[in-house]
Structures are given as structure tokens and as C-alpha cells.
Amino acid sequence: MGGPPKLSEQVRAAALVKASQSRKRRAEIKAAIKAGELSIDGVLEIAAQEDAVAKMRVRQLLEAIAGLGKVRAIALMERLKISPTRRIAGLGRHQVKALREEFMKSSHAITPGKLIVLSGPGGVGKSTVAARLRESGDFWVSVSATTRSPRPNEIDGIDYFFMSEEEFSQKVHADEFLEWAQFAGNRYGTPSGAVADALRAGHNVLLEIEIDGARQVKSHLPQAILIFLEPPTWEELVARLQARGTDTPDRRSQRLQLAQDELAAASFFDLVIVNDQVERVVEQLIGLTS
Numbered sequence: 001m002g003g004p005p006k007l008s009e010q011v012r013a014a015a016l017v018k019a020s021q022s023r024k025r026r027a028e029i030k031a032a033i034k035a036g037e038l039s040i041d042g043v044l045e046i047a048a049q050e051d052a053v054a055k056m057r058v059r060q061l062l063e064a065i066a067g068l069g070k071v072r073a074i075a076l077m078e079r080l081k082i083s084p085t086r087r088i089a090g091l092g093r094h095q096v097k098a099l100r101e102e103f104m105k106s107s108h109a110i111t112p113g114k115l116i117v118l119s120g121p122g123g124v125g126k127s128t129v130a131a132r133l134r135e136s137g138d139f140w141v142s143v144s145a146t147t148r149s150p151r152p153n154e155i156d157g158i159d160y161f162f163m164s165e166e167e168f169s170q171k172v173h174a175d176e177f178l179e180w181a182q183f184a185g186n187r188y189g190t191p192s193g194a195v196a197d198a199l200r201a202g203h204n205v206l207l208e209i210e211i212d213g214a215r216q217v218k219s220h221l222p223q224a225i226l227i228f229l230e231p232p233t234w235e236e237l238v239a240r241l242q243a244r245g246t247d248t249p250d251r252r253s254q255r256l257q258l259a260q261d262e263l264a265a266a267s268f269f270d271l272v273i274v275n276d277q278v279e280r281v282v283e284q285l286i287g288l289t290s
Contacts (some may be wrong), residue, residue, distance in 0.1 A: 027272050035066075041197075097192075116206045119208075120275075122161075122255050124229045136282065139286075146160045157285045161191070175192075184254075190217070225288060
């Protein structure tokens with residue numbers, strides 16, 4: 001077995017300069033974290049572009065956070081199942097996700113936006129309320145993915161991300177949904193990455209999803225505020241579903257039966273709002289973020 005390669009003075013000098021620059025860059029990152037000028041998520045994004053930051057040990061990153069310290073940093077890494085010697089570049093996808101979620105709800109991170117989850121029976125007017133909130137500019141409104149076919153007036157990427165069953169299954173397997181559920185013969189899901197990014201950036205986020213999905217969100221992010229949108233009367237809900245004109249009589253009957261079951265779930269939610277006037281509902285939801 002031969003010895004290590006012999007480096008020229010020029011190569012050694014260049015290596016020393018590079019090492020010195022890397023140490024300086026990591027020191028700058030740690031100083032920015034300590035001063036509260038840079039979030040954990042920001043460091044992870046920089047690490048994806050800069051090798052010097054990618055090689056920083058996770059322990060050093062956490063220890064730089066004001067108020068965390070060595071002992072708490074080590075305890076946090078143990079809880080998140082991250083090796084004490086792990087470097088940022090060596091973090092697995094689930095470890096990165098756990099680290100981001102930890103600091104999204106932590107006081108050490110940039111103050112995140114509020115997550116409002118809007119749900120209720122089909123035909124109650126969730127989409128109309130969500131559209132008005134999108135227009136108001138007070139909320140970043142998540143776009144859900146679905147395996148159902150688009151309706152004539154729906155646009156891919158704006159109303160829904162329309163996917164095949166195979167594509168949806170791949171994303172479920174890759175853990176890319178904050179929640180997903182089977183509803184009326186199709187699957188619906190909320191892409192987790194975009195929601196997490198918006199919250200970390202300080203935006204208030206609105207999710208318009210079904211009841212099972214709302215429960216999943218609450219289990220993942222307890223700080224989410226669950227809103228149940230209720231019709232003024234049962235007769236009005238029936239009229240709204242009949243006015244759609246997109247369902248067969250049998251399908252409409254199924255939707256009405258499902259709506260009765262969904263109305264019974266209202267007690268699980270943090271707040272019930274009667275959708276008797278869209279403008280009033282929008283105003284009340286905006287008020288929850290102030």
C-alpha cells in the first residue's frame with residue numbers, strides 16, 4: 001500500500017486558503033444565526049448551494065442559536081435522531097423535515113404565519129371563501145392535489161394540481177403531503193413543502209380541505225386553527241348541491257348523505273362559522289390572524 005499523495009507547495013497553499021475561507025464562511029453563518037438574522041431554514045437553503053456551509057456540523061449550527069446552548073442542542077439532536085457528528089450535507093430527508101418543523105414552531109425561528117384550516121360539508125361554499133381570501137392578499141392559499149378530473153372551469157395549478165393515481169401514490173410514498181384523504185372516489189392531498197415554506201416566511205396560510213384531512217393537519221401541526229364552515233340551514237345546503245348541476249341524482253344523494261355525516265364532525269373543530277354571508281366570513285377569518 002502506497003503512502004498519501006505528495007502535494008506541491010502551490011496545491012497545499014491553495015488548500016489552506018480554501019480551508020480558511022470555509023472556516024470564515026461558517027463563522028459568518030453562526031454569527032448571523034446568533035444575531036437572529038438567519039433562520040435554520042435559511043441555513044439549509046444556503047447549504048444546498050455552498051459546500052463550506054454543507055460541511056458544517058449540525059451540532060455547531062444548533063449551538064449557535066441564542067438561548068439553545070450545547071446541552072439543549074445535544075438533547076434536541078437525540079430527540080430528532082441526528083448523530084452528534086452529523087454534518088448538514090449528511091442529513092436525511094426525514095431529518096431535514098423534522099428539523100424544519102421543530103424550528104417552524106419554535107421561538108428561535110422567524111415568527112411564522114398562522115395556519116387556518118377551512119373545512120365543512122360539500123356545497124357549503126369553501127371554495128368561494130378561499131377565492132375571496134386569495135383576492136384579499138391576507139392569506140397564502142394552498143393549492144391541493146387531486147386525482148379527480150378537472151371540471152370545465154378549473155385550471156391545473158390554480159384550482160388544483162391534477163394528478164394521475166400513479167403520480168399521487170408516488171408522492172404519498174415520498175411523504176410529500178401534509179395530509180391526504182379519499183373522498184367521493186378520488187384522492188386529495190396538500191403538498192407539505194409549499195405550506196411549510198410559506199409559514200416559515202411569515203405568511204398566513206389557508207388550507208381548504210376535507211374533514212379527514214383537517215384531522216391529519218392538526219395531528220402534525222397542533223398550532224393549526226381548524227374552522228368548520230356551516231350552512232345557514234340544511235335546506236340551503238341541499239339547494240346549493242342541486243344548483244351545481246355536475247352530479248347525477250344518485251351521486252347527489254350520496255353527497256347529501258355524506259354532508260349529514262360531515263355536519264356531525266363540527267365539534268372537533270376550533271371554531272364553527274355559519275356561511276350566511278361570504279364577506280362576513282372572510283372578515284372573520286382575516287381577524288383570526290391579527
